[in-house]
Amino acid sequence: MTGRHPGRSPGSPLRSPISTLLSRRALLAGVSGLTVAAAAGCGRTGASRRAAPVTAWYHRYGEAGTATALHRYARTFSSPVTVDVLDGDYDARAADALGAVGGPDVFEYGNGPNIDMIVSGAVADLTGVIGDARSDFTPALLDRMTYRGRIYGIPQTTDLQLFVYRRSMFAQAGVTAPRTLDELVSAARVLSRGAVRGVYLGHTGGVDVVGGPVVFAAGHDYLTEDYRPAFVEPEVYDGLSTLRSLYLSGDLLLDAPTDWSDPAAFIAGRTAVQWTGMWALPTIAAALGDDVGVFPFPAIGRHGGPVAPFGAYGAAVAASGVDPGLARRFVQWLWVERTDLQLDWSQAYGMHVPARTSLLARAAKLRTGLYADAAALLNTVGRPQSPLMWTSRCDSAFRAAIAQVVCHGADPATELRAAADVVTKELARFQW
Structure with a gap:
């Protein structure tokens, strides 16, 4: 379910994503x-x-x-x-x-x-x-x-997060649902036509919502089992570098009137692909009918895999x-x-x-079509969005690092190591 001020909206696509406020979809994006x-x-x-x-x-x-x-x-x-x-x-x-x-x-x-x-x-x-x-x-x-x-x-x-895409646009461009992040970037290139951009990840270019999925899709996590940073890994660097290339490509929609949790830009045909949530599917289906498909955040690297975060x-x-x-x-x-x-x-x-698992059999709307496809992602590649010990200070440091890499071209290893130092100090507050 979407909030009135969903996501971490910066108010303007040109404003720094670091300054954005928490809201419901930010919480369900992992903080x-x-x-x-x-x-x-x-x-x-x-x-x-x-x-x-x-x-x-x-x-x-x-x-x-x-x-x-x-x-x-x-x-x-x-x-x-x-x-x-x-x-x-x-x-x-x-x-x-x-x-x-x-x-x-x-x-x-x-x-x-x-x-x-x-x-x-x-x-x-x-x-x-x-x-x-x-x-x-x-x-x-x-x-x-x-x-x-x-x-x-x-x-x-x-609540489940996923990509939605226009089947007709994919057919016209001759592309299929991406299985890797590199494939998503390539698809965005050929899907961008005229006023249509290939992908929409929200007002900030995705830095406030897909950092976690990048870590998961690369085969890693926020924290280890003994509460140490687990995201300072080469595969994560590669994923962020790929997001940086998408950010610079011109194929990423950056001036939509609503943020990622609202499907207005997707319904209006301003983008062929949008990162959003399962909550938006009824509105999308009512507007676009069968011309909609879903896929998870695609895999990164040889040891990664697709993921659909949920909370x-x-x-x-x-x-x-x-x-x-x-x-x-x-x-x-x-x-x-x-x-x-x-x-x-x-x-x-x-x-x-x-x-409740006992209610799934009574959730008739999840049995067919687009809703069934989305529910299947939860059952096959679903992943909790963040651990309990991932505090707001941890999250802020991590998101700031993502913003520096994607929006400003900073070195991924340097930024993530700095974020890891903040996380280590923050978790030292707790007695194990």
Whole structure:
């Protein structure tokens, strides 16, 4: 589901991508989240506490009907719950508001609460909330919201990122879906005709959204199992150098009116290929019919492989909220017990894969056509977007390095090593 301000939009294709703000699609592009501003011990107490009902926070989704659905769900619950749908930089606002007067009791967060929220005690343990349903959730999603065996977020639905392409344009150009990043660059060359550009990766030329896919497609990861940088590798250098060549080629759309999570430029025929999300497929299909196909981020190097990153917003509970017990009960009711509402949330507003394996058989829209092709990518080359320990400081350093390489031609090895130094120092904050 798309946010009102999706991705890391810089506001202008010529502005530095380093300065862009976090938003929903940035979170689901891999960033772990912001540091908690208020410690758990500074919660709402005494007369300053907001009276019940419990308040649940959500960001402003782009799909029609989402806000209405969230309010409708809450009205069905046995106790009063106020739903607040927030505009702007939701993720920063949610992180800053934890434990503060007027903050949320229940809130959603990209890929679940971040590690600082967890270790500071700002969010409640939800292991008991999920109970026996634990085995029914997609393991990779739930693992991302788990720390030292305890669960701190309940996945709401699965968002998948992928490439969409115009079949007719590919046929006219005599190209097929690229299997490697080099093939994508070559295809972009012949697909660029007149006002049409071959590929669109977002306002920043992809530096804020495809850095992770480059690492994964090259056969590597952000971190090793013992939490050390794992992205300083020759294959990653090669992938970034290829992105640099695409950025300079003239075949990359850089002046679209909307960012990568919105399919407007693709539907308008300004590009033959766009990196976006599964959530956009209903809008695309309604406009273009069968003239659309999907493929994953293509492989890099001999040991790499295709990848389709996925993530999920997770429901969390503020540990120092007005009524943590009632907040837990609401999360359990909506995201564990009410599978009918979970299916509605996944299928009625945009297109998503349910977070529960038992719901897949009931997700009828995923069985045929374009949606089935996209769902197959999740099952075959799907990859979680980032580990829990990939903090906002890690992510910022990594994205800054990508920007320097792709947009400014800096040496990949030098920039990634500098980012790795930041990551190493950042992770030293935590005791293993």
